[in-house]
Amino acid sequence: MHNKSNIYIDYSFYIQQIFAEINNISDDEECKFVLKEITLKKNDFLLNEGEYCKNIYYLKSGIFRNYYIKEGNEIITSFAFPSDISTILRSILLNEPSREYIQAVTDCDLYSIAIESYQKIKSRYSIIDKIDAKITQLYALMLEERLFSLKFHTAAERYQILLEREPLIVKYIPLTYIASYLGITLETLSRIRAQK
Amino acid sequence: MHNKSNIYIDYSFYIQQIFAEINNISDDEECKFVLKEITLKKNDFLLNEGEYCKNIYYLKSGIFRNYYIKEGNEIITSFAFPSDISTILRSILLNEPSREYIQAVTDCDLYSIAIESYQKIKSRYSIIDKIDAKITQLYALMLEERLFSLKFHTAAERYQILLEREPLIVKYIPLTYIASYLGITLETLSRIRAQK
DNA sequence: CGTGCACTTGATTGAAGTCAAGCGCTGTGG
DNA sequence: CCACAGCGCTTGACTTCAATCAAGTGCACG
The missing domain is CATH 2.60.120.10 (Jelly Rolls)
Structure with missing residues (x-):
């Protein structure tokens, strides 16, 4: 990927x-x-x-x-x-x-x-x-x-990379923060997560 | 700006x-x-x-x-x-x-x-x-x-910054290159330039 | 003179943003 | 102990803005 x-x-x-x-x-x-x-x-x-x-x-x-x-x-x-x-x-x-x-x-x-x-x-x-x-x-x-x-990389790919780096720790970061970091909205990130 | x-x-x-x-x-x-x-x-x-x-x-x-x-x-x-x-x-x-x-x-x-x-x-x-x-x-x-x-900065702002850095030299760069650098299409950059 | 390239302009499409509602927790106070 | 308020996240409907597709213009060069 x-x-x-x-x-x-x-x-x-x-x-x-x-x-x-x-x-x-x-x-x-x-x-x-x-x-x-x-x-x-x-x-x-x-x-x-x-x-x-x-x-x-x-x-x-x-x-x-x-x-x-x-x-x-x-x-x-x-x-x-x-x-x-x-x-x-x-x-x-x-x-x-x-x-x-x-x-x-x-x-x-x-x-x-x-x-x-x-x-x-x-x-x-x-x-x-x-x-x-x-x-x-x-x-x-x-x-x-x-x-x-x-x-x-697309936002979706960069989300994946972030997850791979710190799979456990990322759980503690509110989705809003991750979306902001990726440069997309909360809603779009939620949809990226949904399709898999 | x-x-x-x-x-x-x-x-x-x-x-x-x-x-x-x-x-x-x-x-x-x-x-x-x-x-x-x-x-x-x-x-x-x-x-x-x-x-x-x-x-x-x-x-x-x-x-x-x-x-x-x-x-x-x-x-x-x-x-x-x-x-x-x-x-x-x-x-x-x-x-x-x-x-x-x-x-x-x-x-x-x-x-x-x-x-x-x-x-x-x-x-x-x-x-x-x-x-x-x-x-x-x-x-x-x-x-x-x-x-x-x-x-x-938006793509338009970054174009402006590029122009300010090298106003003369940028003229020698094909628009396609600048658009690619800014992460937008040739057409969109052309429209950015048009409105001013 | 015509072919090709660089750029512009217009019409249409599509992906992400926005707005709005809903779900499922958790924690607090009546 | 239940009720409900608030938060984090999801889902849906609609909108917006840039990408795409498609011509068209002007200029440079053989």
Whole structure:
């Protein structure tokens, strides 16, 4: 039905390497500030529209969603699942306020990586810099794959891919959210599900 | 009508830095193999579907397009304009054959950066590695912006953005290509243009 | 001069959106 | 304990807008 795609990338291998390196060099003061473990309740916000994104989030368990509001409607741009990374690149790289919200769809456990400290650490320890460069490459790959998929696959196919990625977890996402993510209406998605 | 967006990023600043660094260290044998200047005639191919992408292309003048074929139809995924970078990340990072063609839409002047040599150079000169990391970040940002734009803007708005980016150059692109890029039919694009 | 290509315009079709109602839970209060 | 309000999802009828099909125009080039 559809090509194998890299719309979803498991970053855990590289993230764990970075965490391990940070632990190794724990005599560096800055390391205390880099990593924070966070738990969120369903519907809690990680970031509001208009805020400056100061962190990269690495999701251990749960789901969050990115969305913006246009003409009063919530439009979901992406979900994050366990072992995904979520952040607002535009806000971080251009130092601009976010256009999007990041919100917990279910209860979540995650790591928050503070950009400012992280950047200091990276500049001091080139091994971390190297791993980080690899993660950025994979992140770019994932984005390119999503762009490709958006053109290549129909909404029905992309629903199928989503189901295959996280068959169990998707059950916890309201249909409205999934429809918004796919760019179709609730009703159309319901009809897609019906015919099978 | 639409938010300022970073769908198109000018990489020339960083690319020139990298070229300058490469010139500085020209005693390194590898440098000879990294950069190649290429000129293409309209409709020449830089990469065919099924080939392994071994280069990153930096466009000096002209336009090229990325497209794939689905059910006999050419579907354009992106254009590259002067100062753009074009490559097939998936092919490079995962060492897979390309699903896409890269083809010159007009006569083009470009630099071809040979990945293999480039990677060696990067590992030897950390300054180049640093600039490259920055380029990768910007590349990821650009992709994220395109994804956002695809949801946020209508086809008509995205046509407008394309026109604003390259008002002169877009004239050389057949309407069929632009329609394919926007994900609409030739006829619909013609009607969009008519009403104004 | 005529053939082909790029684009436009018009008429018809079809798929997804909209509007509206209904079903089956769950949870709360009389 | 039942009643019913609310939510998440489904289903149906109707509408809308882009795709499709089909001509037609203008221009470029041999």
